[in-house]
Amino acid sequence: MIRFENLRKRYKQVEALKGVSLRVNEGELFAYLGPNGSGKTTTIKILTGLAAASEGDAWLNGFHIERESIQAKRQCGVAPQSINLDNELTVRENLDFHGKLFEMPRRERVQRIHELLEYVEIADRINSAAKALSGGMRRRVMIARALMHSPRILFLDEPTVGLDPAIRRRIWSLVKKIQQSGTTIFLTTHYIEEAEFLADRVAFLDEGRIVALDTPQNLMEAMGAWALDRVRDGGMETFYFRDREEAQKHIAEYQAGFSLRRINLEDVFISLTGKKVIT
Amino acid sequence: MSGMLAIYQRELLILRKRLFRQLASMSVSPLLYLVAFGLGMGRGVSVGGHSYLEFLIPGLVAMNSMMQSFAIASEINIARFYWHIFEEIQAAPIRNISYITGEVLAGITRALFSVALIILIAVLSGVSLSYNIYFWFAVVLNSFVFASLAVGLAMLVKSHSDQALLTNFFITPMAFLGGTFFPVDKMPEWAQYILYFLPLTHASKAIRAAALGDPPTFSSYLLLASLGTVLFVLAFHCVNRARE
Numbered sequence: 001m002i003r004f005e006n007l008r009k010r011y012k013q014v015e016a017l018k019g020v021s022l023r024v025n026e027g028e029l030f031a032y033l034g035p036n037g038s039g040k041t042t043t044i045k046i047l048t049g050l051a052a053a054s055e056g057d058a059w060l061n062g063f064h065i066e067r068e069s070i071q072a073k074r075q076c077g078v079a080p081q082s083i084n085l086d087n088e089l090t091v092r093e094n095l096d097f098h099g100k101l102f103e104m105p106r107r108e109r110v111q112r113i114h115e116l117l118e119y120v121e122i123a124d125r126i127n128s129a130a131k132a133l134s135g136g137m138r139r140r141v142m143i144a145r146a147l148m149h150s151p152r153i154l155f156l157d158e159p160t161v162g163l164d165p166a167i168r169r170r171i172w173s174l175v176k177k178i179q180q181s182g183t184t185i186f187l188t189t190h191y192i193e194e195a196e197f198l199a200d201r202v203a204f205l206d207e208g209r210i211v212a213l214d215t216p217q218n219l220m221e222a223m224g225a226w227a228l229d230r231v232r233d234g235g236m237e238t239f240y241f242r243d244r245e246e247a248q249k250h251i252a253e254y255q256a257g258f259s260l261r262r263i264n265l266e267d268v269f270i271s272l273t274g275k276k277v278i279t
Numbered sequence: 280m281s282g283m284l285a286i287y288q289r290e291l292l293i294l295r296k297r298l299f300r301q302l303a304s305m306s307v308s309p310l311l312y313l314v315a316f317g318l319g320m321g322r323g324v325s326v327g328g329h330s331y332l333e334f335l336i337p338g339l340v341a342m343n344s345m346m347q348s349f350a351i352a353s354e355i356n357i358a359r360f361y362w363h364i365f366e367e368i369q370a371a372p373i374r375n376i377s378y379i380t381g382e383v384l385a386g387i388t389r390a391l392f393s394v395a396l397i398i399l400i401a402v403l404s405g406v407s408l409s410y411n412i413y414f415w416f417a418v419v420l421n422s423f424v425f426a427s428l429a430v431g432l433a434m435l436v437k438s439h440s441d442q443a444l445l446t447n448f449f450i451t452p453m454a455f456l457g458g459t460f461f462p463v464d465k466m467p468e469w470a471q472y473i474l475y476f477l478p479l480t481h482a483s484k485a486i487r488a489a490a491l492g493d494p495p496t497f498s499s500y501l502l503l504a505s506l507g508t509v510l511f512v513l514a515f516h517c518v519n520r521a522r523e
Contacts, residue, residue: 049370050366052522076370085362086293097285097288100288
């Protein structure tokens with residue numbers, strides 16, 4: 001379980017987090033959404049020990065991240081936004097180094113490396129240098145590395161950024177598989193459909209504050225079911241409707257330049273903040 | 280302890296992967312100095328009753344052990360700024376003291392490799408020196424000082440170019456002024472006073488005395504050990520500060 005209360009982070013003049021509180025339940029796949037610069041990565045950095053909070057407290061499975069930092073770090077695995085594999089080392093050596101950092105015995109490390117590389121479907125590249133892998137393979141190796149010490153919590157910071165749609169879907173099924181094994185997953189993304197597809201609950205973060213928190217379904221249902229986009233005076237306006245019939249009455253007024261579609265999480269975010277999620 | 284070993288073993292693994300390149304690069308500058316200053320300029324010159332080559336080689340040992348142990352800063356910076364591996368280490372359940380100890384040990388190991396190369400070059404040049412326990416102790420202390428300094432500074436700099444700047448302003452001048460190529464006691468008194476504050480002056484003095492079979496200069500050992508300890512503690516604080 002992840003819990004944080006009144007988390008604040010100031011960088012000189014900028015306040016990146018403005019008193020954020022949240023509780024993520026055990027086994028939950030939680031998506032933390034927001035545009036670039038909204039404070040998503042800052043939150044993960046604080047929770048994983050890479051940054052110190054200016055104010056507030058946080059616990060990972062009951063261990064305080066500052067006062068019991070060693071125990072707290074043992075609870076979680078992290079796959080950060082930027083690829084941070086050791087390029088000169090092979091896939092096996094990268095995972096082995098992680099295992100050593102987490103004090104895993106040699107035999108357990110060897111066994112776990114093989115298991116995980118099978119799991120993320122990259123076993124045939126075990127002896128390849130990290131620099132020789134494609135972007136999608138590197139992401140999968142990073143996820144395998146984060147799982148190396150069998151953490152109960154997994155932080156995935158933008159795990160599919162820069163990947164093509166097919167690889168992205170492959171990562172999604174991997175993330176689902178990890179959740180099914182009982183791991184709590186805290187996912188940040190600015191790909192809205194990623195959260196919609198994967199998450200049990202989502203929080204929208206905007207300018208360092210949580211502006212909405214619920215299941216994707218509840219957030220979307222609160223807005224309606226159908227969205228009508230209409231091009232007008234060079235811009236686009238969107239109307240939301242409870243049912244299709246109601247939307248079709250509106251369509252009858254237009255001749256062209258409109259599209260009717262299902263409401264998605266991005267509509268929720270735009271209506272809450274007036275911003276697009278993908279920036 | 281296991282965290283420290285993990286850090287140390289990673290650095291050794293990287294060193295092993297680049298062994299040929301590293302050994303070549305470690306031997307270039309001592310070879311050049313040896314040819315230019317020792318065989319070229321220094322032929323027929325004697326210092327304190329020893330040939331210039333006998334005087335120069337311990338100085339090169341001091342200089343190269345300083346440079347190679349300090350070079351760990353570049354490795355740390357590459358890991359921090361380019362590959363972001365430092366984040367992986369920060370997120371791991373290891374104490375900062377383990378991280379620093381692992382990196383400092385890696386710096387000392389690099390220095391010992393470079394010293395072994397210089398000894399090989401010296402033997403091939405027909406120079407006979409004493410590589411006794413005092414010699415190796417002084418080399419280790421010198422490397423301890425500069426590896427600790429390297430870890431601390433690597434945490435303070437904001438980019439890899441800052442690191443290069445520090446090397447150009449502090450390490451390179453020290454390499455030339457710290458008793459490597461000439462005896463410090465032949466300098467004007469005011470200059471000697473300034474050079475006395477350079478750790479490399481004391482390292483050169485201790486390494487040279489041991490290599491030439493002179494009595495050990497315990498004050499130099501004490502000074503290097505104390506300075507190394509202070510820099511190690513400062514490195515610890517710098518690693519703590521490296522968190523955002």
